[in-house]
Amino acid sequence: xxxxxxxxxxxxxxxxxxxxxxxxxxxxxxxxxxxxxxxxxxxxxxxxxxxxxxxxxxxxxxxxxxxxxxxxxxxxxxxxxxxxxxxxxxxxxxxxxxxxxxxxxxxxxxxxxxxxxxxxxxxxxxxxxxxxxxxxxxxxxxxxxxxxxxxxxxxxxxxxxxxxxxxxxxxxxxxxxxxxxxxxxxxxxxxxxxxxxxxxxxxxxxxxxxxxxxxxxxxxxxxxxxxxxxxxxxxxxxxx
Numbered sequence: 001x002x003x004x005x006x007x008x009x010x011x012x013x014x015x016x017x018x019x020x021x022x023x024x025x026x027x028x029x030x031x032x033x034x035x036x037x038x039x040x041x042x043x044x045x046x047x048x049x050x051x052x053x054x055x056x057x058x059x060x061x062x063x064x065x066x067x068x069x070x071x072x073x074x075x076x077x078x079x080x081x082x083x084x085x086x087x088x089x090x091x092x093x094x095x096x097x098x099x100x101x102x103x104x105x106x107x108x109x110x111x112x113x114x115x116x117x118x119x120x121x122x123x124x125x126x127x128x129x130x131x132x133x134x135x136x137x138x139x140x141x142x143x144x145x146x147x148x149x150x151x152x153x154x155x156x157x158x159x160x161x162x163x164x165x166x167x168x169x170x171x172x173x174x175x176x177x178x179x180x181x182x183x184x185x186x187x188x189x190x191x192x193x194x195x196x197x198x199x200x201x202x203x204x205x206x207x208x209x210x211x212x213x214x215x216x217x218x219x220x221x222x223x224x225x226x227x228x229x230x231x232x233x234x235x236x237x238x239x240x
Contacts, residue, residue, distance in 0.1 A: 015187055018147045020221045021139055022188040024214045025132060026195025028106070032128045034200070035113060035208045036121040040128035043069045044153065064122075071126045075133025083141045096222065098138045103218040105131040106211040113208030124208075152189060159185045 025041050032040030039045045046068040053062035079098045086094040109116070109127050116123050139147050162178050162185075169175055202210040 014143050014147050014184055017139060017142065017221075018184055018188045019191045020217060021135055021147075022191040023195035023198075024217055025135065026192035026197075027199040027214045028128055028132060028195075028211065029192075030196040030199035031203055031208060031210045032125065034203050035117060036124050038068065038122075038125040040125055041132045042153075043072045043129070067122075068125060068129055071129040072133035075130035075135075076137035077133075078130075079134040079137040080141060083138065095138060095142060098134050099218050099222055102131045102134050103215040106215040106218070110209045110211035110215065113211070117208070147184070147188070152192060155185045155188055159189075 029039075029041040032038060046065055050062055050065040050069065053059075053065055082097055083094045086097070105127050109124055113124055159182055162182050165178055166175065169178065198213070199210055202213065206212075
């Protein structure tokens with residue numbers, strides 16, 4: 001799911017990582033918004049608010065909003081920087097550190113969130129935006145830009161294009177490729193929705209500690225990949 005890079009990836013691998021990470025993104029999106037009333041998985045809305053503050057000449061508020069955009073950007077930059085470093089050392093482990101760091105950020109915010117909501121709620125927004133920027137950058141790198149999981153605008157656009165193409169392309173190979181792509185995008189949308197609903201329901205009972213679930217899912221994905229690789233290596237050694 002994580003460890004297959006580039007040409008070794010299959011639609012099944014992309015489906016797996018899309019399901020896991022889009023669920024986490026949906027969860028973070030809702031929990032972050034309920035906690036601090038800020039968008040924490042994308043920057044489109046923040047950029048609109050930034051322009052609005054600039055036109056109102058509220059430059060201090062504009063800089064404040066711009067920091068939300070910056071932290072998402074910095075998360076994407078940082079994740080890809082790590083990917084480039086690890087790709088020159090052990091390419092099949094490029095995903096390990098960014099995923100562990102993202103899981104750690106969610107866990108730290110989960111346990112300190114109630115305090116931060118009183119003292120400085122923007123730290124929560126900055127941290128979650130950084131984590132989601134990392135996630136989006138990492139999954140984009142791993143899947144070669146096929147999968148993105150933190151926002152839905154582009155997904156609905158691409159899916160609308162692909163649905164329209166089904167009416168014009170009759171070649172079996174092309175239609176199969178389109179159907180696989182539509183299936184992937186639908187999976188991301190559905191799992192983002194499921195993550196959001198789960199986050200909303202659990203927030204009623206656990207508050208910001210709901211983010212622990214996102215951390216567990218991320219670490220569970222790493223453990224699954226680790227155990228699967230160990231199993232395949234053991235199986236290969238027995239056959240040789």
